Amino acid sequence: MAAAGGLRRAGWRLWRARRAVVRCQQYPPLRALQASAVLRAASDEHKKEPWASSSQQHFESPPAEHQPEEKPQGSHPSYTGQGGQQSEDYESEEQLQHRILTAALEFVPEHGWTAEAIAEGAKTLGLSVAAAGLFHSDGSELILHFVSDCNTKLSELLKKEQKLVQLGEAEKKPIDEFLRDAVEARLRMLIPYIEKWPQALSVLLLPRNIPSSLSLLTSMIDDIWHYAGDQSTDFNWYTRRAVLTAIYNTTELVMMQDSSPGFEDTWRFLENRVADAMAMSNTATQVQSTGEAVVQGLMGAAVTVSNAGTCRAVRAELLLNVSMCFPPTSRGQHGKTVIFHNLDLFKGDFIGSLRLVHCFVVEELE
Amino acid sequence: MAAAVAPALRYSLLQRRPLRCGPGVRAVPGAGAALRPCSSRVAQDGINQPVIDRIIRVDHAGEYGANRIYAGQMAVLGRSSVGPVIQQMWNQEKNHLKKFNELMVAYRVRPTVLLPFWNVAGFVLGAGSALLGKKGAMACTVAVEESISEHYNNQIRTLIEEDPEKYKELLQVIKQFRDEEQEHHDIGLEHDAEATPAYSVLKTAIQLGCKAAIFLSERI
Numbered sequence: 378m379a380a381a382g383g384l385r386r387a388g389w390r391l392w393r394a395r396r397a398v399v400r401c402q403q404y405p406p407l408r409a410l411q412a413s414a415v416l417r418a419a420s421d422e423h424k425k426e427p428w429a430s431s432s433q434q435h436f437e438s439p440p441a442e443h444q445p446e447e448k449p450q451g452s453h454p455s456y457t458g459q460g461g462q463q464s465e466d467y468e469s470e471e472q473l474q475h476r477i478l479t480a481a482l483e484f485v486p487e488h489g490w491t492a493e494a495i496a497e498g499a500k501t502l503g504l505s506v507a508a509a510g511l512f513h514s515d516g517s518e519l520i521l522h523f524v525s526d527c528n529t530k531l532s533e534l535l536k537k538e539q540k541l542v543q544l545g546e547a548e549k550k551p552i553d554e555f556l557r558d559a560v561e562a563r564l565r566m567l568i569p570y571i572e573k574w575p576q577a578l579s580v581l582l583l584p585r586n587i588p589s590s591l592s593l594l595t596s597m598i599d600d601i602w603h604y605a606g607d608q609s610t611d612f613n614w615y616t617r618r619a620v621l622t623a624i625y626n627t628t629e630l631v632m633m634q635d636s637s638p639g640f641e642d643t644w645r646f647l648e649n650r651v652a653d654a655m656a657m658s659n660t661a662t663q664v665q666s667t668g669e670a671v672v673q674g675l676m677g678a679a680v681t682v683s684n685a686g687t688c689r690a691v692r693a694e695l696l697l698n699v700s701m702c703f704p705p706t707s708r709g710q711h712g713k714t715v716i717f718h719n720l721d722l723f724k725g726d727f728i729g730s731l732r733l734v735h736c737f738v739v740e741e742l743e
Numbered sequence: 744m745a746a747a748v749a750p751a752l753r754y755s756l757l758q759r760r761p762l763r764c765g766p767g768v769r770a771v772p773g774a775g776a777a778l779r780p781c782s783s784r785v786a787q788d789g790i791n792q793p794v795i796d797r798i799i800r801v802d803h804a805g806e807y808g809a810n811r812i813y814a815g816q817m818a819v820l821g822r823s824s825v826g827p828v829i830q831q832m833w834n835q836e837k838n839h840l841k842k843f844n845e846l847m848v849a850y851r852v853r854p855t856v857l858l859p860f861w862n863v864a865g866f867v868l869g870a871g872s873a874l875l876g877k878k879g880a881m882a883c884t885v886a887v888e889e890s891i892s893e894h895y896n897n898q899i900r901t902l903i904e905e906d907p908e909k910y911k912e913l914l915q916v917i918k919q920f921r922d923e924e925q926e927h928h929d930i931g932l933e934h935d936a937e938a939t940p941a942y943s944v945l946k947t948a949i950q951l952g953c954k955a956a957i958f959l960s961e962r963i
Contacts, residue, residue: 599851599853603851608848610803610843610844610847610848610854611854611858612854612856612858612859614853614854615853615856
C-alpha cells in the first residue's frame with residue numbers, strides 16, 4: 378500500500394512536469410523514469426520499505442528496460458533546445474545516471490566494474506543502493522561511461538595543445554611524437570584502474586557492447602589523427618587509422634602486463650611501434666616512387682625503340698624512292714635487288730621490314 | 744541485445760532513421776550529461792552531421808569517379824577532335840574534386856572505402872566508352888552527367904528542407920556544381936551523343952551503375 382502511495386505521488390509529480398506526455402510513447406524509459414522519480418522520492422522521504430519492493434521490481438525486470446542512453450525527446454526539438462538543461466526544476470534522467478556513474482568510478486579500484494561500485498557511488502550521492510538497478514549488472518554502462526569520459530578529456534587536451542600551437546606559444550610536434558604523446562596521455566588515464574582494466578576489456582568485447590565500444594574507439598583514433606593534422610581524403614584515411622588503432626590496442630595490452638616502474642616498458646614499446654609505423658609509411662612511399670620511375674623508364678625505352686624503327690623505315694623509304702628512278706621494265710629486278718640489299722639493314726627489325734614490303738606493294742599497285 | 748541496440752539509437756532532430764551510436768551527440772548539442780558511450784567528437788554548431796557526412800562522402804566519390812572517367816576517355820580520345828572538349832570538362836571535374844577534398848577535411852567526413860574500386864571502374868568506363876568512338880564517349884558523358892545532376896538536385900532539396908541558412912555555403916557549392924554538370928550534359932548532347940548505336944541501352948546501363956555507386960558510397 379505504501380509502495381503504491383509513494384509511486385502515486387511520484388507519478389503525480391511527473392504528470393505536473395508534463396514529462397509523461399513525452400515519454401508515454403516509450404514504455405521502457407517511462408519505467409526507468411518512474412524509477413528515478415521514485416529514487417528521488419525515496420531520498421526525500423527516507424522511506425526504505427516501499428522503495429525496496431519497487432526496487433525489486435527493477436531487478437527482476439528485463440534488461441531491455443534499462444536504456445539510459447535513449448533520448449526520446451529527439452522528436453521534440455523544443456525540449457532539448459540549445460541549452461541542454463531543461464527548464465524543469467530537476468535534472469534529466471541521463472544527467473542523473475551520469476552523476477551516479479561518475480561517483481561510482483572512485484569505487485572501481487576496490488569493487489571492480491560491478492553493480493557494487495555503482496551502488497556505492499549512488500550512496501555517496503544520497504541515493505539508495507538500488508540505484509544500481511538502473512544499470513546492467515555487468516557494469517557495461519559504467520565502463521562505457523568511463524571510456525567516453527576519457528575520450529572527451531583527451532579531445533579537450535588535444536584541442537588545448539592545438540590552440541597553443543596556433544597562438545605560437547608552442548612548437549608544432551612532428552607526427553610520430555604527437556601520436557606517441559596522445560596515445561600515452563590516453564593510456565595514462567587508465568592507470569588508477571589498471572588492476573581491474575582487463576575485466577573491463579573483456580566486458581567491452583561482449584557482443585552487446587561491441588557497437589558502442591567500437592564507435593568510441595574509432596572516434597578517439599579519428600580525433601587523434603585530426604589533431605595530428607591528417608588531411609587525407611583517399612584510402613590513406615583508412616590505412617592511417619587502422620595503423621594507429623593497432624598501435625593503441627597492442628600498447629594497451631602490453632600495459633596490462635607491465636610491471637615496470639612508471640610503465641616505462643609500455644612507453645618504450647609504444648615508441649618502437651610508432652617508429653615502425655613511420656618507417657613502414659616511408660618505405661611505402663619509396664616503393665611507390667620507385668615503381669613510378671620504373672614504369673616511366675619502360676615507357677621511355679618503348680618510345681626509343683619505336684623511334685629507332687621509324688628511322689629505319691624512313692631510310693628504307695628513301696632507298697625505295699631511289700630505286701624508283703630506275704626505268705619500270707627493269708624495276709622489278711633492280712627493285713628486288715635493292716630490296717634484298719635493304720633487307721640486310723633490317724636484320725631483326727621485323728616491323729621495319731614490314732613497312733618496306735608495304736611501300737613496295739603500294740608502289741607496285743600504283 | 745536490446746540494451747545495447749537501444750542506447751545506440753539516436754533520435755537526432757531531423758534524422759529519419761535511428762542511427763547507431765556515433766555522431767548522435769551533435770543532434771543534441773549541449774546535452775551536458777551525454778550518457779552516450781559513442782562519439783566524443785564535438786558538434787559543429789548543430790549541423791546534422793550524419794546527413795552532411797553522407798552528402799559530402801558521396802559527392803566526393805562522385806567527383807573522384809568522374810575525374811577517372813574523363814581520364815579514361817582522354818587516354819583513348821585525347822588526340823582526336825573531341826580531345827580539347829573532354830580536356831576542358833575534365834579540368835572542371837578536377838576543380839570539383841579539389842573543392843570536395845577541402846569540404847571533406849573541413850567537415851571531418853570520412854571518404855568511402857570503395858575509392859580504389861571507383862578509381863579502376865571509372866577509368867575502365869571512360870576508356871571503354873571512348874573505344875566505342877567519340878559518340879560513345881559523349882553518350883557516357885551524357886548518362887553520367889544526367890545521373891549526377893539529378894543526384895545533386897536531390898541533395899539540394901534535402902538541404903533546403905533541413906535548413907537553407909545553416910547550409911548556405913554547401914548549398915551554393917552544390918548548386919554551382921550542378922549547373923556545371925548540366926553544362927557537360929548539354930555539351931555531350933551537342934556532340935551527337937544520341938547518335939551512338941544502342942544509345943538507350945548504354946545510357947540505361949550507365950545510369951544504373953551510377954545509382955548503385957551512389958547508394959554504396961553513401962553508406963560504405
